[in-house]
Amino acid sequence: MIPAPVISIENLTVTYGRRPAVHHVEGCFDSGSLTAIVGPNGAGKSTLMKAVVGLLAPAEGCIRWDGIDRLRDIAYLPQQAEIDRSFPITVGDTVVAGCWREIGVLRGVTPVLWRRAIEALSAVGLEGFGRRLIGSLSAGQFQRVLFARLLLQEAPVILLDEPFTAIDGRTTADLLALVRRWHGESKTIIAILHDFDLVREYFPMTLLLARELIAWGPTREVLAPANLLVMRRMSEQWDDDAVTCSRRAA
Amino acid sequence: MWHALVGPFMEYGFMRRALVACLALAIGSGPIGVLLLLRRMSLVGDAMSHAVLPGAAIGFLLAGLSLWGMTIGGFVAGLSVAILAGVVSRNTALREDASFAGFYLASLALGVLLVSTHGSNIDLLHILFGTILAVDNASLFLVGGIASFSTLALLAIYRPLILECFDPGFLRAIGGRGSLHHLAFLVLVVMNLVAGFQALGTLMAVGLMMLPAASSRFWAREVWTMALTAMSIAFLSGFIGLLGSYRFGLPSGPAIVLTASLFYIVSILTGRHGGLLSQFMAGRHLTG
Numbered sequence: 137m138i139p140a141p142v143i144s145i146e147n148l149t150v151t152y153g154r155r156p157a158v159h160h161v162e163g164c165f166d167s168g169s170l171t172a173i174v175g176p177n178g179a180g181k182s183t184l185m186k187a188v189v190g191l192l193a194p195a196e197g198c199i200r201w202d203g204i205d206r207l208r209d210i211a212y213l214p215q216q217a218e219i220d221r222s223f224p225i226t227v228g229d230t231v232v233a234g235c236w237r238e239i240g241v242l243r244g245v246t247p248v249l250w251r252r253a254i255e256a257l258s259a260v261g262l263e264g265f266g267r268r269l270i271g272s273l274s275a276g277q278f279q280r281v282l283f284a285r286l287l288l289q290e291a292p293v294i295l296l297d298e299p300f301t302a303i304d305g306r307t308t309a310d311l312l313a314l315v316r317r318w319h320g321e322s323k324t325i326i327a328i329l330h331d332f333d334l335v336r337e338y339f340p341m342t343l344l345l346a347r348e349l350i351a352w353g354p355t356r357e358v359l360a361p362a363n364l365l366v367m368r369r370m371s372e373q374w375d376d377d378a379v380t381c382s383r384r385a386a
Numbered sequence: 387m388w389h390a391l392v393g394p395f396m397e398y399g400f401m402r403r404a405l406v407a408c409l410a411l412a413i414g415s416g417p418i419g420v421l422l423l424l425r426r427m428s429l430v431g432d433a434m435s436h437a438v439l440p441g442a443a444i445g446f447l448l449a450g451l452s453l454w455g456m457t458i459g460g461f462v463a464g465l466s467v468a469i470l471a472g473v474v475s476r477n478t479a480l481r482e483d484a485s486f487a488g489f490y491l492a493s494l495a496l497g498v499l500l501v502s503t504h505g506s507n508i509d510l511l512h513i514l515f516g517t518i519l520a521v522d523n524a525s526l527f528l529v530g531g532i533a534s535f536s537t538l539a540l541l542a543i544y545r546p547l548i549l550e551c552f553d554p555g556f557l558r559a560i561g562g563r564g565s566l567h568h569l570a571f572l573v574l575v576v577m578n579l580v581a582g583f584q585a586l587g588t589l590m591a592v593g594l595m596m597l598p599a600a601s602s603r604f605w606a607r608e609v610w611t612m613a614l615t616a617m618s619i620a621f622l623s624g625f626i627g628l629l630g631s632y633r634f635g636l637p638s639g640p641a642i643v644l645t646a647s648l649f650y651i652v653s654i655l656t657g658r659h660g661g662l663l664s665q666f667m668a669g670r671h672l673t674g
Contacts, residue, residue, distance in 0.1 A: 189559045190559070191555060191558050207560060207561035210559065212555070212559040214555035214556060218555050219552060219555075220551065221552075223424060223552035224607055224612065225548065225552060233553075233556070236560045236562070239545070269608075270552075
């Protein structure tokens, strides 16, 4: 059976001001797929992911979420740099926010939900960390906390923005095992990564981006030398003499 | 001793009203100050307290020293500056602090200009520094009403506010409407500043909001305990400040804010979490 697309990207351009960070990207993420998004710094990887989550609006083109509710069915792991880790909140309170669907703005956290949060912490190897402040954790421990929050969200689509950056090998291995477990449960997983060896070993599909789409498909084909050469030629600078883009949506 | 502490409040109605006003301000402003602090908006609170001035001045010009005229004017002016500054920072290259600074300076200058040209220096002093000892029953109901509403509203939006503070991307991804809650929070900030301005004036109103909040960071670990600590320090500052003002014939508003400043300095020196003494006099390291 051919898997159905769960997120379709149609001629997507996302801009900061008039400058495109993602330029005329087209393709789809199939249901149950495990896809790595790779590309150099400034390639628009996080911008593309934020557009998929709905945090950034397209300047042109569109994104379709087929058969899923964007707010309920997508779990998003932001980069650690976007989170204020000095904020005085406990690990338990951080994780239980993953139950947003159940608790919303006003409803209380029931003992059942607390138990689920504790179980999620155990699943990521952080038993007994519930009362600790997030500011007291290492980068790797904090990433485990964010994965525990993802566990509680129980979403069929999971988006991870640089989940293994600046964490040690053991934590990477543990969290990767969790990602593979999710893949085994037929969840759709999209992760922004920089480690090509890890991508080749564990991610069947890859999207190679350098502001424009270079290739999207099976990892072995996408990470071919010719494509990587194109990627390396990509300039991180905006072109001050760039002319107005004349490409239009079909 | 007992008489020295409670005597003035037993004997004089104006002292009792001032103390109750301080209690209401502490309950309302304490948690708001803590959230401003944690959102790195401490100076924004200061800027907004100044921004209240032209509205209060216009209310004063239209209706004299009318409670409702100055309250509504101050609220409209403060909220306008908050919204304008927010719109500018979200849609231009200017950051929120610079945007607030620009609008509050214009607002403060306009307020001083209005009162100076159409009122007396005494009027200006009243608006700038307030007169907590002149708080009447109507003002007390207003301050108490704002504190009650603020507490209930804050409880209602507490969860998304906290999430928006430390992980705004996650909140937006789950549809938590961060901007809406941020705006609701700014409304609460302005309301509490307007309440504070009735008692302490526009220049001092932010004192009972930010100084106890900054002090609480040295004593409490979590947001809710910080809020309770800030409330307690704010009320104690009001109590001690009023007593000092009565005993030594000092202006009450500055006496209260100076007391809060003393709590702040003591907290910096002796606070359990990150205070100077706790760092210099730390015992031997633990085993794990």
